[in-house]
Amino acid sequence: MKLIKELPTVLPFYTNKKNQNRFKENVAKNCPYFLSSPKNALLPFMLQLPKNSPKPTSLKLVSLNGQETDLSNNISKLKAIDFDDFTYCFYNGQILDFKFESIEQELNLTGIFFIELKIGNIEYFSEVFLMNEEIKQNDFGSNFVKLEFWDETDIEPIRYRNDFKQVIYLDTFIHTSEAEIEEETETDGLGNKIPTFSKLTLKQKIEVFVSDFVKNALMTLPMHNEIFVFEQGKREGKIDRVKVTPSADETGAFSTVEIVFETDILTKTQCEDNKIATNENVLV
Numbered sequence: 459m460k461l462i463k464e465l466p467t468v469l470p471f472y473t474n475k476k477n478q479n480r481f482k483e484n485v486a487k488n489c490p491y492f493l494s495s496p497k498n499a500l501l502p503f504m505l506q507l508p509k510n511s512p513k514p515t516s517l518k519l520v521s522l523n524g525q526e527t528d529l530s531n532n533i534s535k536l537k538a539i540d541f542d543d544f545t546y547c548f549y550n551g552q553i554l555d556f557k558f559e560s561i562e563q564e565l566n567l568t569g570i571f572f573i574e575l576k577i578g579n580i581e582y583f584s585e586v587f588l589m590n591e592e593i594k595q596n597d598f599g600s601n602f603v604k605l606e607f608w609d610e611t612d613i614e615p616i617r618y619r620n621d622f623k624q625v626i627y628l629d630t631f632i633h634t635s636e637a638e639i640e641e642e643t644e645t646d647g648l649g650n651k652i653p654t655f656s657k658l659t660l661k662q663k664i665e666v667f668v669s670d671f672v673k674n675a676l677m678t679l680p681m682h683n684e685i686f687v688f689e690q691g692k693r694e695g696k697i698d699r700v701k702v703t704p705s706a707d708e709t710g711a712f713s714t715v716e717i718v719f720e721t722d723i724l725t726k727t728q729c730e731d732n733k734i735a736t737n738e739n740v741l742v
């Protein structure tokens with residue numbers, strides 16, 4: 459039996475609420491960190507459940523003072539698949555509706571919450587997050603960098619099928635780091651080195667201060683083939699060759715995480731003219 463049963467995703471779930479990060483002794487004594495979420499949707503999430511688990515029957519948002527907001531009218535937006543010895547329940551981040559009496563309208567909620575999800579006789583509790591006034595689905599303001607990441611195949615035990623993608627909003631910005639030129643050469647008959655290939659690569663980075671469970675999710679980035687970065691109104695595109703380096707603070711409760719990625723800007727070969735990267739999905 460595994461000691462840690464929750465999936466290492468951006469928004470993990472527990473069967474025991476006391477496993478939430480806020481209850482750790484070294485966290486309780488420090489300033490809190492809250493994962494940011496849209497005010498009209500939830501962050502995508504996935505749970506690994508016992509095989510043949512029933513469908514969810516209740517979906518609630520619970521504030522830290524215990525006030526509940528019932529979102530069970532959105533249960534149909536949660537999907538489930540059976541795979542090997544487990545059932546996987548997941549939500550892809552669709553906009554949610556809030557129902558009051560007989561009227562439904564788009565969710566517009568701000569504050570600090572966690573999700574309480576009932577499946578059969580078991581209750582599951584998400585990590586705590588902030589439904590941020592500045593963030594809506596597909597509209598997240600200028601103060602955040604949005605990361606979307608997934609893979610074409612499963613990364614055990616996360617099932618990347620049925621279009622499941624992880625999403626996180628980071629309160630930071632993209633730093634232009636440094637440019638590097640990579641060269642390949644051949645030696646001619648006189649011993650001179652002749653360049654046969656050269657490439658200009660721009661290294662950029664994101665630095666962010668996060669709690670332990672977010673650090674763990676970000677550490678998985680290099681394992682994913684599909685990673686996209688969005689700076690609203692500025693740049694967006696796919697990033698490659700990602701390296702993630704965490705540095706824990708003195709309490710061990712939080713870490714500064716540095717995410718460095720590379721973008722190829724120019725390439726030149728002996729037989730071809732200079733080429734500028736034109737792939738519209740490349741972050742430049």
